[in-house]
Amino acid sequence: MKIRNRSVPKLAMMLALLVTGTVLAQPLSADEVLERVTAQAESLEDASFLLTGELIDPDGTTINLEVAIEVIPGEEVARATFYQPDALADNVIVFEDDTVKNYLFLTNQVTLFDANDPDALGGLLTGQAGEDEGFEFTLDLDALFAGWEASLESYEGGVYRLRMDNNSEGAAIDHAFVNVPEESWIPASVTLVAPEDRVLAELFVEEFERDQGLSAEDVTYLPEDAEVIDERN
Numbered sequence: 001m002k003i004r005n006r007s008v009p010k011l012a013m014m015l016a017l018l019v020t021g022t023v024l025a026q027p028l029s030a031d032e033v034l035e036r037v038t039a040q041a042e043s044l045e046d047a048s049f050l051l052t053g054e055l056i057d058p059d060g061t062t063i064n065l066e067v068a069i070e071v072i073p074g075e076e077v078a079r080a081t082f083y084q085p086d087a088l089a090d091n092v093i094v095f096e097d098d099t100v101k102n103y104l105f106l107t108n109q110v111t112l113f114d115a116n117d118p119d120a121l122g123g124l125l126t127g128q129a130g131e132d133e134g135f136e137f138t139l140d141l142d143a144l145f146a147g148w149e150a151s152l153e154s155y156e157g158g159v160y161r162l163r164m165d166n167n168s169e170g171a172a173i174d175h176a177f178v179n180v181p182e183e184s185w186i187p188a189s190v191t192l193v194a195p196e197d198r199v200l201a202e203l204f205v206e207e208f209e210r211d212q213g214l215s216a217e218d219v220t221y222l223p224e225d226a227e228v229i230d231e232r233n
Contacts, residue, residue: 027155030162033180034142034150040185041140046072046214051080053189053203065203073138075216096220099232103222110222111229139186141178148176158182173200184208 028036048070055063066084071077078095082088090105100113138144145164153161164176174195179188186208192200 027152028160030150030152033152033160033162033185036182036185037180037187038140038142041073041138041143044071044073044139045211046070047139047208047210048212048214049208050206051203052206053201055201056199058198065201070214070219072214072216072219075219077216077219079219092222094220094222096216101220101222103226107227108223108225109227109229112232114232117231117233141180141187145176153177159188171195 048068051065051067051069053065055065057063064084066082068079068081068083070079076095076097080093082091082093092101092103092105094101094103095115098115100115102111102113103109104111141150141162141164145166147167149165149167151163151165153163155161158181160180160182162178162180164178166173166175172194173192174197175193177191177193179190180186181188186205188205190201190203192203194200
């Protein structure tokens, strides 16, 4: 079969456009990645995933973390069921409106805290990257790292690696690295780093599922026979 001469320029032009488009394609900026993560987080009806990783003490001791998370943003409810560390196994924390419910499996007790109480759960709720008071469960990096400076560290294999710098004086967390796959725009991992470049925690989001039809009743369920201790003001 003969190829007409006039087809050759057309073919060459198509190839040139294809190559040029590939060469000129640039990774998104950090702000553009954050915009896509925010859009994805805001579109969630519900989500569940396994949060795994390690918390690292100053002496190098590591604490394994494995927590099953369920959240319904529109209902302002979330649930964290602990599997690791062993000392917290089978304990549950439920976030419902302005109340935090801490269920202890061994004693079958539920302690109620105000979500804005800085001493709730031994200060756990003040450990968010972007907030000093209260708690809001979200996968939106702009909310989690509110006020931090974002920059693009790298882009490889369809995964954006962002660096989030904390400009607050004397902050325990100096910066963080966040990996965001472009196929989901859901943060896949977070590394928290102290001012002296010591890694504080490495966290991973696994088995992520969205919009499954979770109910607020199931997410907030706790044993009916549990003793209730109310620490709210």
